[in-house]
Amino acid sequence: MSVDVSAPTAASKEHRTLHSTTIEAPADVVYDIIADVSRWPQFFAPNVHVEQLEGDAQRERIHIWATANGEVKHWISRRELDRANLSVTFRQEVSQPPVASMGGKWVITPISPATSLLELYHDFRAVDGSADGEQWIRAALDRNSAAELDGIKRIAELADRLDELMFTFDDTVHVDADGKDVFDFLDRADLWPERLPHVARLDLTEKTPGLQVMAMDTRTADGSVHTTESVRVVFGENRIVYKQTTVPALMTAHTGRWTIVPADGGGVDVTSRHTVIIKASAVEQVLGEGRTVADARAYIHRALSTNSTNTLKHARAYAESRRG
Incomplete structure (x- = not known):
């Protein structure tokens, strides 16, 4: 009201x-x-x-x-x-x-x-x-x-079910290269359709430096394509946070971040973090009759982890190719 x-x-x-x-x-x-x-x-x-x-x-x-x-x-x-x-x-x-x-x-x-x-x-x-x-x-x-x-x-x-519906996970890759080159790869998301095989389309606008609005079509491992819209906030050259403002049907919320941290012995550790809230009412509709929230957690974790790990690996290849 x-x-x-x-x-x-x-x-x-x-x-x-x-x-x-x-x-x-x-x-x-x-x-x-x-x-x-x-x-x-x-x-x-x-x-x-x-x-x-x-x-x-x-x-x-x-x-x-x-x-x-x-x-x-x-x-x-x-x-x-x-x-x-x-x-x-x-x-x-x-x-x-x-x-x-x-x-x-x-x-x-x-x-x-x-x-x-x-x-x-x-x-x-x-x-x-x-x-x-x-x-x-x-x-x-x-x-x-x-x-x-x-x-x-x-x-x-939903407070009594929140621990079941909301979860966070990380994927980390070590990169034997300069963190600035890793950051360049992650920051220039407008080039991802050329650099990442799982990104079919990406439109990015950055009217204010460090504040990015983007729409992306992503291919998952099963061949389906998901359209998402996100806002990203860029902090320096070591952190990018984002929120999907349009999410797939299985979720009510999806936020994430990329962090670049100097590693012992040289190079950097690059981490992709995802936090998701599952839309319980959509589980059977999307995954099939009899499927549970636990099935949805596994499905979402696998899909997001596969894509973010692929992005990290391509960022590593890009940065390591620029050494020296």
Whole structure:
């Protein structure tokens, strides 16, 4: 539910909104989801990546990358976490246009031991008080707040199955070469159709350096082709993180990262990490009658590991061929 709670005076440039939902889960479960930003990219559809810059159990400073009205934005926020009162307040340090300032508060109210009301408040100002800016912000808040509330509701109500549905795994390859050459291979994903046999098509745009949006057709071991869309954030020359914004039918979320670390004795170790949440309702539809979540885990692990390991091996061949 979305409610406009702006002050009624037409001269006011500050606007307020309220979005809410009822969740069939205990209030402390809901609070824990909101408090742990490390898992937001898996839980919240708009969130691409979140990094905690500093903080403890009461206060933190975080950097957020997220989609808004089809664009990728990023900002730094400060948060105050209040477990006793089941609330989290937040305020953007520096906002991106058309947002001049934004803050708000998550509030969880127990309705019963097993049911909670979750409310998400925002206050904001548009750059120069622009009406177009206000409309853009409201549309983004309505879309993203609904997606975040839906994500929290879905995860909280699946809390007892989350360990079964969510899993992470790594693939690592040692490369006897300069890490910069490995990075070049991974960073230049626009060249993957020429460099990787399992990539049939890849369209990449990078309007802001280090922020890549891409659509890719990937061939799996069984010959089928999957289309995915991703946002990638590039950090220096040793780490690339990404989130698939369009995922295959078996998943509700897929995030990953590439890391390049100097190895003892020379060269680098290159690791591909995947984190996936399985869509339980799609398992039999995709894999066949009688198939289980365990079957889906094995299938997804095998498919993703095969492709990422092939990418790592080709990156190794590319980098090692450039030695000297």
